[in-house]
Amino acid sequence: MINLLKAVFRFAGIDRAVFFSNAAQVMRLVTGPISMALVLRYLTPEIQGYFYTFSGIVAMQIFLEMGFSQNILQFASFEFAKLNFTPRKTLEGDLVARSRLMSLGRLAFAYYAVAALVFLVVVGIGGHIFFSISGSHGIAWQGAWWTIVICASVSLAVNPAWALLEGCNRVATLAQFRFWSTLAGFLVNAILLMAGAGIYASALGSVFTNLLSVGYLLICWHPFFRQFLQSPRHGTISWRHEIWPFQWRIAVSWMSGYFIFDIMNPVAFYFCGAAEAGRFGMSFQLVRTVLNVATSWIYTKCPRFGMLVAARKWKELDSLWRRSTAQAFLACVLGMILLMAFIPVAGHFLPQLPRRLAGVWVMAWLGGAEAVHLLIHAMVIEVHAYRREPFMWWSVICGALTAALIVLLVRPWGVYGEAVGYALALGIMFIPALKIYLTKRLEYRRLADDMDYHQPGEVLPGAESPCVI
Secondary structure (H helix, E strand, C coil): CHHHHHHHHCCCCHHHHHHHHHHHHHHHHHHHHHHHHHHHHCCCCCHHHHHHHHHHHHHHHHHHHHHHHHHHHHHHHHCCCCCCCCCCCEECCCHHHHHHHHHHHHHHHHHHHHHHHHHHHHHHHHHHHEEEEEEECCCHHHHHHHHHHHHHHHHHHHHHHHHHHHCCHHHEEEEEEHHHHHHHHHHHHHHHHHHCCCCHHHEEEEEEEEHHHHHHHHHHHHHHHHHHHHCCCCCCCHHHHHHHHHHHHHHHHHHHHHHHHCCCCHHHHHHHHHHHHHHHHHHHHHHHHHHHHHHHHHHHHHHHHHHHHHCCHHHHHHHHHHHHHHHHHHHHHHHHHHHHHHHHHHHHHCCCCHCCCCHHHHHHHHHHHHHHHHHHHHHHHHHHHCCCCCCHHHHHHHHHHHHHHHHHHHHHCHHHHHHHHHHHHHHHHHHHHHHHHHHHHHHHHCCCCCCCCCCCCCCCCCHHHCCCC
């Protein structure tokens, strides 16, 4: 029986990293209805709206994060191809690769420390003004908002720690931690809701999650991070010549991504009110949970993609990408179908649920959009492995088109118009994305065959850098 189960897992592409990544997401599908029941029982529709709009405003950290974490992951995976972990969780191997990785980490931690401070001041004050002019709805939201902003700043500051570990192929280990931390976070949030924390439930839950994450990194990985206190002696990564030519493009792409994926809830809050924003936010969260489950089949392969590019193993890269993308797309489609079937069934046990969601057609448009989103995401992830970014202008145009359609359609149709605008924008931009992917991946491979990727500071002529969709 165990051997049969292992064979099924291998066929489905479920390795340890995928298993624990999916376990965390599937657990959200189980705990999600429980959380929704608690929200329905203990929160008003207006407070629910604040919950999801808080997340939409906090997502503006993307304008400071600028996709640097994905750049860190790709650069780290290239250097880690010549390294390995000792039993003491330190790195050994090629001295130049190790020194360059240390240099990358020091740059990353310095940048994110400054970004976290700027985020705390700018987004904290900006969000305070936004909620003030949108009306208080009789809710004392100020303390909860600032608690969430402070927690988001701490999370931003430690972001490079996760990226460095994932770039060093610790994806499975981190996925296992995230599974248990997700479970612990759910229990804490459930207790807070039942205890009557109200709007402070998510804020205090964020405090707990931060303490758990920082504690894990310090206790379990301090030998790894202590190495970054050493000055690089055998080679460094140049911000000006290696990272910045990539980073400014990835920054533009990530900032455009906010207008594609995160602007909808603040728009709903402003034009439709807190209650309607809460319904839309809960619906979008359910759909994105399904997408996150499916995406884990691809995302957990990111370090491996980078290592295969460094070794120029094109056939193995193609096989791995096609298999993981097909598995992810199938999981996404099946997940969306199950979600649509689940809602009316759950409505029999939670009669308030349909009234606190945005509606079946909103969910359908969002679900279709996310299926297209997954395919685009898969194409961009492979391009990441070449440390290139041919999607920058595509991201800018897609962001502008999405924002324009959302704002245009939300006025006559409300949140249904937002969902339609989101789906139309991704549908329109899919063919250009596919053309870019098919053209550029071949170009980058030809360039890679003519140049040694392992030369420090080497940059492909005429090439660009990675982005995230």
